[in-house]
Amino acid sequence: MANPVPMAEIWRGAFLESVHHGHAVICDESGQIVQAWGDPHAVVLPRSSSKMLQALPLVESGAADAFGLGQEQLALACASHQGAAIHTDRVRAWLDHIGKSDDDFRCGAQEPSDKDAREALIRGFEQPCQYHNNCSGKHSGFLTLTRHLGAGPEYVDPSHPVQAACLEAFEDVTGATSPGFGIDGCSAPNHATTLHGMARAMAFFAAAEEGQGARASAAARLRNAMVAYPELVAGEGRACTELMRAMNGRVALKTGAEAFFIAIIPERKLGVALKITDGTTRGAECAIAAILVKLGLLEADHPATLKRMNTPIRNWNGIETGALRPASALL
Amino acid sequence: MANPVPMAEIWRGAFLESVHHGHAVICDESGQIVQAWGDPHAVVLPRSSSKMLQALPLVESGAADAFGLGQEQLALACASHQGAAIHTDRVRAWLDHIGKSDDDFRCGAQEPSDKDAREALIRGFEQPCQYHNNCSGKHSGFLTLTRHLGAGPEYVDPSHPVQAACLEAFEDVTGATSPGFGIDGCSAPNHATTLHGMARAMAFFAAAEEGQGARASAAARLRNAMVAYPELVAGEGRACTELMRAMNGRVALKTGAEAFFIAIIPERKLGVALKITDGTTRGAECAIAAILVKLGLLEADHPATLKRMNTPIRNWNGIETGALRPASALL
Numbered sequence: 001m002a003n004p005v006p007m008a009e010i011w012r013g014a015f016l017e018s019v020h021h022g023h024a025v026i027c028d029e030s031g032q033i034v035q036a037w038g039d040p041h042a043v044v045l046p047r048s049s050s051k052m053l054q055a056l057p058l059v060e061s062g063a064a065d066a067f068g069l070g071q072e073q074l075a076l077a078c079a080s081h082q083g084a085a086i087h088t089d090r091v092r093a094w095l096d097h098i099g100k101s102d103d104d105f106r107c108g109a110q111e112p113s114d115k116d117a118r119e120a121l122i123r124g125f126e127q128p129c130q131y132h133n134n135c136s137g138k139h140s141g142f143l144t145l146t147r148h149l150g151a152g153p154e155y156v157d158p159s160h161p162v163q164a165a166c167l168e169a170f171e172d173v174t175g176a177t178s179p180g181f182g183i184d185g186c187s188a189p190n191h192a193t194t195l196h197g198m199a200r201a202m203a204f205f206a207a208a209e210e211g212q213g214a215r216a217s218a219a220a221r222l223r224n225a226m227v228a229y230p231e232l233v234a235g236e237g238r239a240c241t242e243l244m245r246a247m248n249g250r251v252a253l254k255t256g257a258e259a260f261f262i263a264i265i266p267e268r269k270l271g272v273a274l275k276i277t278d279g280t281t282r283g284a285e286c287a288i289a290a291i292l293v294k295l296g297l298l299e300a301d302h303p304a305t306l307k308r309m310n311t312p313i314r315n316w317n318g319i320e321t322g323a324l325r326p327a328s329a330l331l
Numbered sequence: 332m333a334n335p336v337p338m339a340e341i342w343r344g345a346f347l348e349s350v351h352h353g354h355a356v357i358c359d360e361s362g363q364i365v366q367a368w369g370d371p372h373a374v375v376l377p378r379s380s381s382k383m384l385q386a387l388p389l390v391e392s393g394a395a396d397a398f399g400l401g402q403e404q405l406a407l408a409c410a411s412h413q414g415a416a417i418h419t420d421r422v423r424a425w426l427d428h429i430g431k432s433d434d435d436f437r438c439g440a441q442e443p444s445d446k447d448a449r450e451a452l453i454r455g456f457e458q459p460c461q462y463h464n465n466c467s468g469k470h471s472g473f474l475t476l477t478r479h480l481g482a483g484p485e486y487v488d489p490s491h492p493v494q495a496a497c498l499e500a501f502e503d504v505t506g507a508t509s510p511g512f513g514i515d516g517c518s519a520p521n522h523a524t525t526l527h528g529m530a531r532a533m534a535f536f537a538a539a540e541e542g543q544g545a546r547a548s549a550a551a552r553l554r555n556a557m558v559a560y561p562e563l564v565a566g567e568g569r570a571c572t573e574l575m576r577a578m579n580g581r582v583a584l585k586t587g588a589e590a591f592f593i594a595i596i597p598e599r600k601l602g603v604a605l606k607i608t609d610g611t612t613r614g615a616e617c618a619i620a621a622i623l624v625k626l627g628l629l630e631a632d633h634p635a636t637l638k639r640m641n642t643p644i645r646n647w648n649g650i651e652t653g654a655l656r657p658a659s660a661l662l
Contacts, residue, residue: 010589010610012513015523017376018589018610045348108647119453133647182343183652192346258341258349278609279341279349316439316464321514 002039008286012322020283024274027199029207040196047256048080057165058141059218063148074225075232076137082235083112083132105130107186135186173201202271226252242304259284290326333370339617343653351614355605358530360538371527378587379411388496389472390549394479405556406563407468413566414443414463436461438517466517504532533602557583573635590615621657
């Protein structure tokens, strides 16, 4: 079991103030490791980086087509959105379309991280709803599949048909039996796997094409929806959205809580999975950007890149006090 | 150079999801290390954990007495406050008292982290001022000393008499020449030292008594002000405030950015300094709580303790999904 390696450094003046360590794996479509940092066999909870896997049953079951879901809905099913109007308007319309309401969600209410949406709630002395939850697109997908299957309302129960279908798909594309699950922030089960397993699953999404069968078709449609609507997968200003745009749809990206990040690279049929072991998002964003630059997919001097790596740290007066930089192993 | 050791663990279900590593030192009044974890010689920027050191010249110069500052002002001089009315009202009165205004500050404007204050600004479509900055108490001290010395307005310049006095005091009580400084979030120089140096300085504060000379008297007065007004050092709900209250004034505590934490323990003339190397506050709060429990100063089952260690992690539905626990080295 290899130790995690330094991946991102926080400098202040001449001093290395903080360091983020992590594990990362790049995998090809045959499931072979192309490159690894740290321990590829580390067991991880991929958190929201597994949303594409959790959306496979929605598409391959025929539920998505039965309800006429388009790319916008499929992108939202894979999203950790920030509760901006572009997200919540679509989620509410989707709920309406399937004859469900906010009360049918099981994700819990969450204050939106979108500044305008959050401040509007504060000014109106209003409380956030479940549709503001960053996972409400995934849960709209769960509710759609629930209705399609005629299953019961407690769709986040690990024994519910929706979650059983998610586990089957998860184990299939990661290529291994999951050692168990944790309960996610949105109350759905989040299955564990190795970093290698997640990278293998992402390589499956990278190589998938429509017409190769139900599972691969579903994977291709979800991946294509993510790159077609990067603003629905996260939101303005966010890493997934800005970095996907910077690569002009060549790569699908998805963050996860506690510093997970994945990349799906169709043109090379490669998948990337990484975890910063301390759970800090700035470290994961810097590390995935560095790997994408190293792979020649992301320009090092693109403004979206420079917000995540080789990033000046500025203080309350706007004075540059330091920088966030990738560690040497990722250069 | 010893590696940092695991100090805090984030569990989700049966899975260890994230880990924080760090260095820590407990020092006695003679400067000897009583106990250490990781590398006591690691060079660190103590950030706001050094505010008591930066307040020494304010008191020992006679400036504090010349302007009639009381314990409330001395506590604010050592504070990283959250911009609540109890903080900003006192800072504005202090400015007024020394004939200065918000424009004389050099700390920059910062949105208050206090919920009521922040939401009041949002509802009023108002921008935060410099007095909202978490360091505005320290800067009020700097301005007071500046006026007392008849020095120029650019008091955060490293060559300004105020900063020269801070450096002299810093090197004296840490017992070593500082290897340099970084610029802090509030634009003041923040001097580097070793973790051992910071623990030695904290032991000096722990052993200091009034009447032992200007420097020790100043240290004793600042420490006593911190424990007398824990709500002014941080604010309601915050770790420094709640943990100081939980120990009934027996220990002074101060956090710093990028996961620094110190403790001053007068009854044992001990100082503690710790740094979580990834810079994550939850890790530093868990580790300092665990060390204080281990030292028999903090009750393990006190509600303030249980918010920082052995803490249930709950999701948007209030379901317990995991826990934040100290690592075995701190038990």
